[in-house]
Amino acid sequence: MNSGDFVSVFELYKERYLQQDQQGHETKKALDRFQSWLKNNTKLFPARAKSEKQQKIDLGRFISAIVQEARSILAEKGVQIFCISLGLKESSKCIRAFSESTIYYRLGKTCPRKGNYRGMELLVMELVMDGNKNNIFIPLVERQQAIEEQMGTRIERESHRIESTGKYRFKLYFPFENDDSAEAIGRMSVMLANFIYITRKELINLNII
Structure with missing residues (x-):
């Protein structure tokens, strides 16, 4: 990760944190000051040597594990989900939460070429x-x-x-950290389960079955 990537990742983490922080204005001011300092001092962060190999995880297994845990969480709430995509080598999973609708959920890895997250490896x-x-959609x-909220x-x-x-898509982005620990899987599975559970209720209100 070069210095520019580091600042971009910090911005994403800051946004996620502030959305859940209860302290409000003072916390945001402190983080904004730190972000400004980062942008003005990027030379303090040396670029990683090209010869240094970043740890890689088995993406297919990681995504499958997240979906499996999310399925268990949702089952406890009376919601059944099914994978359209099968196999551990796939880089994404498509998930059905409705028996007849063409609307579905997807979990995967991406690296946008444009926009605010350009060049960043993300879990989406x-x-x-x-x-x-x-x-x-409307x-x-x-x-x-x-x-x-x-x-x-x-x-x-x-x-x-x-x-x-x-x-037409609704998306949640998270920094992809090559971390397939039980903690990382658990954290992402909770987010996926919440995303499906909350939006599914909205879709049911629109007569999606």
């Missing part, structure tokens, strides 16, 4: 609503703030250019 959780603009956008985190969308092609 998505609610995919492609082709369902008026009956699903009503959910109207409820987006309420959903975010329930989840305690911000939901991202596709760019206007992508949405104009009929691709």
Whole structure:
């Protein structure tokens, strides 16, 4: 990770933290000052030598483990989910929470080429609503703030250019840290389960079954 990447990752972590912090204004001011200092002192962080190999994890197993734990969490709440994609070598999993709808969830790894997260390796959780603009997407956008408040985190969308092609998604981004520990899997599985549980209730209210 170079110095620019470090600052970008800090910004993402700061945003996630502030969304859950109860202290409010004073905490934000302190983090903003630290972020400003980072941007002005990036030369203090030497770039990683090219010969240094970063630890790699088995992405397919990591994602499968997250989905499996999320399935158990949701089952305790009376919600059943099913994987569309099978196999441990896949870099993403598509998840169905409805028996008849074409709407589904997806968990995978991404590295955006544009936007605020350009060049960052991220774990992304998505609610995919492609082709369902008026009956699903727009009503959910109207409820987006309420959903975010329930989840305690911000939901991202596709760019206007992508949405104009009929691709409608709600997304949660998390820094991908090559950490497949039980703690990391547990943390991500809780986020995935909450994402599915909360948005699924909204979809049921829109008569999705």
